[in-house]
Amino acid sequence: MNSLPVSIGNEIKRIRKQKKMTQKELCEGICSQAEISKIENGRNSPTIDLLQQIAKRLRIPMSMLFRDQYKSEQFRECDRLLNGLFRSQQFDELMNQIEQIRSRSTVKEILLLLKYFEIVCNERTKKVDFRTSISQLVRLTDTAEVWFESPQMYLRIKMAIANFYFENKQFVHSENVYEEILNLNFDTIELKKTRIKIMYNHAQQLSFQKNYEKGLNVVATGIKESLALDDASFLGHFYFQRGYFTKKTNGDIKDVKRDFTLSYSMFKAFEMPSYEQLVIDSHEEFLLYRF
Amino acid sequence: MIPLSNSIGNQLRRIRLEQQLTQKEVCQNICSQAELSKIEQGKVSATIETIQKIANRLNVSMLQLFEEDAQAVLFQEYDQGWTQLFRNQKFDAVINSVKETLSTPININVYLLAKYFELIALEGKKRLDYRSCISELSFLADQEEVWYESPLMYIRIKLAIANYYYLNHQFVHSRKIYEALLVMDYNTEELKNLRIKILYNHAQQLFFQEDYREGMKVTEIGISESIERKNSSFLGHFFYQRANFKEKLEFDEIKKIKEDYTLSYTLFTAFNLERYVEIVEKGRNDYLLFKFL
Numbered sequence: 001m002n003s004l005p006v007s008i009g010n011e012i013k014r015i016r017k018q019k020k021m022t023q024k025e026l027c028e029g030i031c032s033q034a035e036i037s038k039i040e041n042g043r044n045s046p047t048i049d050l051l052q053q054i055a056k057r058l059r060i061p062m063s064m065l066f067r068d069q070y071k072s073e074q075f076r077e078c079d080r081l082l083n084g085l086f087r088s089q090q091f092d093e094l095m096n097q098i099e100q101i102r103s104r105s106t107v108k109e110i111l112l113l114l115k116y117f118e119i120v121c122n123e124r125t126k127k128v129d130f131r132t133s134i135s136q137l138v139r140l141t142d143t144a145e146v147w148f149e150s151p152q153m154y155l156r157i158k159m160a161i162a163n164f165y166f167e168n169k170q171f172v173h174s175e176n177v178y179e180e181i182l183n184l185n186f187d188t189i190e191l192k193k194t195r196i197k198i199m200y201n202h203a204q205q206l207s208f209q210k211n212y213e214k215g216l217n218v219v220a221t222g223i224k225e226s227l228a229l230d231d232a233s234f235l236g237h238f239y240f241q242r243g244y245f246t247k248k249t250n251g252d253i254k255d256v257k258r259d260f261t262l263s264y265s266m267f268k269a270f271e272m273p274s275y276e277q278l279v280i281d282s283h284e285e286f287l288l289y290r291f
Numbered sequence: 292m293i294p295l296s297n298s299i300g301n302q303l304r305r306i307r308l309e310q311q312l313t314q315k316e317v318c319q320n321i322c323s324q325a326e327l328s329k330i331e332q333g334k335v336s337a338t339i340e341t342i343q344k345i346a347n348r349l350n351v352s353m354l355q356l357f358e359e360d361a362q363a364v365l366f367q368e369y370d371q372g373w374t375q376l377f378r379n380q381k382f383d384a385v386i387n388s389v390k391e392t393l394s395t396p397i398n399i400n401v402y403l404l405a406k407y408f409e410l411i412a413l414e415g416k417k418r419l420d421y422r423s424c425i426s427e428l429s430f431l432a433d434q435e436e437v438w439y440e441s442p443l444m445y446i447r448i449k450l451a452i453a454n455y456y457y458l459n460h461q462f463v464h465s466r467k468i469y470e471a472l473l474v475m476d477y478n479t480e481e482l483k484n485l486r487i488k489i490l491y492n493h494a495q496q497l498f499f500q501e502d503y504r505e506g507m508k509v510t511e512i513g514i515s516e517s518i519e520r521k522n523s524s525f526l527g528h529f530f531y532q533r534a535n536f537k538e539k540l541e542f543d544e545i546k547k548i549k550e551d552y553t554l555s556y557t558l559f560t561a562f563n564l565e566r567y568v569e570i571v572e573k574g575r576n577d578y579l580l581f582k583f584l
Contacts, residue, residue, distance in 0.1 A: 004343050049336035052295040059439050066353045232523035258583055265557035270518050289581035
């Protein structure tokens with residue numbers, strides 16, 4: 001429970017150093033140097049008004065000190081390392097690293113990350129079968145706090161569950177997981193953007209299942225929310241998916257052409273050449289023009 | 292300035308009442324009921340640990356509680372109301388409504404918004420000439436706290452100043468404001484996105500001032516930041532702008548100009564911006580590599 005003062009202290013220290021300030025400069029007229037030192041070390045829980053003054057002196061908005069802990073440097077570093085090993089299928093080394101990090105870390109989010117990688121790694125090496133892996137993952141997200149304390153990690157675990165179901169052709173279950181997570185309350189912009197990614201994955205799965213009608217619905221929502229958020233991360237992909245689904249459901253050829261052309265242009269505009277090429281290779285005959 | 296404990300207290304109370312919980316239910320095993328009552332009234336400044344426990348019980352995240360737009364709903368309501376009145380040139384109505392609002396307890400964002408509208412309404416009525424309006428607005432924005440307590444309002448006020456300079460052909464001054472704004476520290480998502488809008492406005496003004504070279508540079512920055520941030524708000528506009536600049540600079544690769552207009556056309560279509568689609572279709576038809584049917 002006391003991980004918040006620690007993470008806030010770390011943030012204060014990090015930003016202070018980044019701004020090349022000393023503790024003395026930071027605390028002058030606000031509090032004693034001894035106190036600021038305790039706050040930075042997470043040994044003191046500051047009052048919000050004191051924190052407000054510190055933020056003011058650092059010239060940052062208060063909310064910066066409460067950033068989702070998911071984003072903390074340490075977490076990201078671990079994630080990058082483990083994810084790299086997982087992708088290149090170096091599972092032994094992955095387990096090795098998990099043990100090493102576990103022996104020196106006390107951060108809740110990182111420990112959760114380690115468990116997550118341990119479970120998916122054991123499934124990949126077939127040490128544990130997928131059903132057991134799923135129930136282990138479910139147990140990780142079972143406590144209500146996970147969603148509130150690290151929503152990004154929560155969603156990631158749920159997506160892994162959906163993915164295991166999907167790989168093992170348990171489509172109904174994987175559908176249920178998607179529906180469950182899409183019904184959650186995504187209240188920050190960061191989470192809303194993750195929601196768009198979830199919809200994209202969901203539509204991908206529906207495409208493999210050849211459930212084009214439903215896919216069209218999911219994609220329509222994805223497009224609507226991307227536009228509302230001004231988030232172009234998946235908009236090109238969504239137009240591609242919609243073009244594909246419309247084609248498969250024998251929709252109007254004009255709409256199909258329009259969607260593939262839009263997706264092609266989006267990939268061009270946002271400088272994503274590999275996707276641009278993909279549209280050309282797979283659906284060139286539908287493109288209304290080429291650069 | 293209003294201390295933070297006030298607004299946090301207000302919020303905790305509002306959320307608790309929304310969930311129909313009593314103080315007793317919320318404070319159990321966290322603090323005494325008397326203390327919670329004081330926290331809600333902003334009479335004491337609680338530690339972040341206590342606030343976190345209360346937030347957990349109320350199922351809200353700390354980030355949500357402290358996000359700059361925590362009181363965004365209220366802010367938006369005022370903003371929409373006054374903007375509408377201002378656009379319809381009902382300046383007296385703006386001034387009266389602002390006065391009323393200023394007499395109630397409000398947070399720093401709403402306070403700045405109110406002052407901002409008061410000044411621009413007075414300018415609209417011509418009770419204040421633009422120079423005085425600019426100096427009043429500058430005074431408002433340049434108080435020490437404004438940039439980090441309400442960066443969005445800070446930028447908005449500065450943009451208004453730049454606009455007054457611009458409208459009165461004081462191009463050098465307006466340009467200085469933009470340049471000063473662009474070197475600020477944009478450290479939140481919201482601000483980084485707002486920076487893209489500033490780049491766009493700046494490039495537009497440079498275009499009208501016929502400084503095409505400088506304008507083109509600003510547009511290019513806008514394009515690369517939009518791409519990096521996957522921000523779609525202005526990318527279509529930027530491509531259109533870049534093509535405009537290339538035309539003015541008599542850029543000899545006509546193919547590149549066509550590509551830019553076509554990209555802006557397709558992006559406007561992708562983002563359902565029909566009005567702009569029409570503008571490109573009407574104004575730059577010959578440059579389009581294709582048209583949607």
